[in-house]
Amino acid sequence: MESKKTVSFSRNAGNIFFHILTRCNLRCRHCYINPGQHGENTLPIGTIETWLAAFAGKSRVANVIFLGGEPTLHPELSHAIKAARRLGYESVTVDTNGYLFHDILSKVSPDEVDYFSFSLDGATRDINDSLRGEGCYDRCIAGIRKAADRGFGTSLIYTVSRANIHELEFMPSLLKELGIHRFFIQIIGIRGNSAAHAENLQVSREEWLCTIPRVAENAAALGITATYPKVFLNPDEAFECAGLAADNYFIFPNGRVYRCPLCEDFPLHSLRFEGNNLVQTEKINENDLFALSIPEGCVMNKLIQPGNLKPEMTYKIACCMLKEEISFRLPDTVASAIVLTGFI
Numbered sequence: 195m196e197s198k199k200t201v202s203f204s205r206n207a208g209n210i211f212f213h214i215l216t217r218c219n220l221r222c223r224h225c226y227i228n229p230g231q232h233g234e235n236t237l238p239i240g241t242i243e244t245w246l247a248a249f250a251g252k253s254r255v256a257n258v259i260f261l262g263g264e265p266t267l268h269p270e271l272s273h274a275i276k277a278a279r280r281l282g283y284e285s286v287t288v289d290t291n292g293y294l295f296h297d298i299l300s301k302v303s304p305d306e307v308d309y310f311s312f313s314l315d316g317a318t319r320d321i322n323d324s325l326r327g328e329g330c331y332d333r334c335i336a337g338i339r340k341a342a343d344r345g346f347g348t349s350l351i352y353t354v355s356r357a358n359i360h361e362l363e364f365m366p367s368l369l370k371e372l373g374i375h376r377f378f379i380q381i382i383g384i385r386g387n388s389a390a391h392a393e394n395l396q397v398s399r400e401e402w403l404c405t406i407p408r409v410a411e412n413a414a415a416l417g418i419t420a421t422y423p424k425v426f427l428n429p430d431e432a433f434e435c436a437g438l439a440a441d442n443y444f445i446f447p448n449g450r451v452y453r454c455p456l457c458e459d460f461p462l463h464s465l466r467f468e469g470n471n472l473v474q475t476e477k478i479n480e481n482d483l484f485a486l487s488i489p490e491g492c493v494m495n496k497l498i499q500p501g502n503l504k505p506e507m508t509y510k511i512a513c514c515m516l517k518e519e520i521s522f523r524l525p526d527t528v529a530s531a532i533v534l535t536g537f538i
């Protein structure tokens with residue numbers, strides 16, 4: 195699995211987060227999908243191919259992540275995956291809740307999909323299902339096993355909140371047992387459903403720093419590459435906005451294309467598809483705000499999510515796409531941790 199790729203950290207790589215529909219079989223408590231802002235349509239395969247082509251050449255290296263809603267509900271997801279390969283995308287990832295509709299594992303091969311990335315938000319059935327719905331834990335675990343049995347690369351996304359941070363430390367051993375290759379820890383975004391109960395769900399800086407780097411190291415020690423957002427910057431650490439320094443695009447089925455995920459609940463997208471043409475959105479949009487320099491760090495966190503992460507004199511809020519990645523290598527007999535910092 196060493197040659198497999200997924201969302202890249204390099205500034206020279208573009209990442210296309212392509213929501214091909216917003217429909218989902220689940221109703222997770224913290225779902226960020228907002229059909230009023232993102233559309234309720236399912237994109238026809240011809241449109242998916244045209245929109246993929248529009249982004250294929252934008253960066254020297256382009257990665258695509260298919261999302262929804264639940265992307266496997268799209269009956270032509272396999273055609274979208276094959277189209278991405280034909281267009282030269284460096285890697286193809288499918289984010290899924292694990293239900294794997296339309297027998298997707300039989301329609302694509304491990305050469306075509308680098309990773310199926312499963313979402314689980316608890317190490318136990320009780321916690322996961324309290325957040326994602328009854329029966330989800332078992333279905334997700336079964337989906338992971340099935341994908342692994344068929345030789346697919348598998349990764350897992352765990353969205354940390356007050357409701358499940360206490361179970362994070364049990365994840366590395368579960369991941370190892372399931373044969374997961376990569377572990378993505380996310381901080382809950384106060385968007386979509388979460389915006390209604392932000393105060394209850396967001397973790398503090400102390401909780402984050404006490405738990406997340408330690409668990410990521412534990413996963414890495416088991417041979418699983420672990421990635422988590424930096425979230426908080428010390429005063430001596432440089433702040434950068436991925437909207438200016440990286441090439442990430444978040445595409446929704448109503449044609450909106452964002453550069454910053456924090457903007458997704460608002461009509462602040464910098465690009466949009468009009469039919470098959472990608473056009474710039476009129477001012478004022480997210481692009482006009484990225485360059486605003488404020489001492490608190492991320493401008494959108496302050497402007498449009500003031501109740502979310504609170505900056506203080508002693509730290510700034512990092513770009514939500516600034517990640518740390520930890521993996522272990524065994525050069526001789528001594529294991530050494532390799533820590534990378536970069537944008538996705």
Ligand code: SF4
Nearest residue numbers: 218220222225263291
């Ligand atoms: S978080 Fe994902 S799986 Fe859950 S309801 Fe939203 S789109 Fe569906």
Ligand code: SF4
Nearest residue numbers: 435437454492513514
């Ligand atoms: S999260 Fe903040 S820093 Fe990152 S792209 Fe958006 S505005 Fe820029």
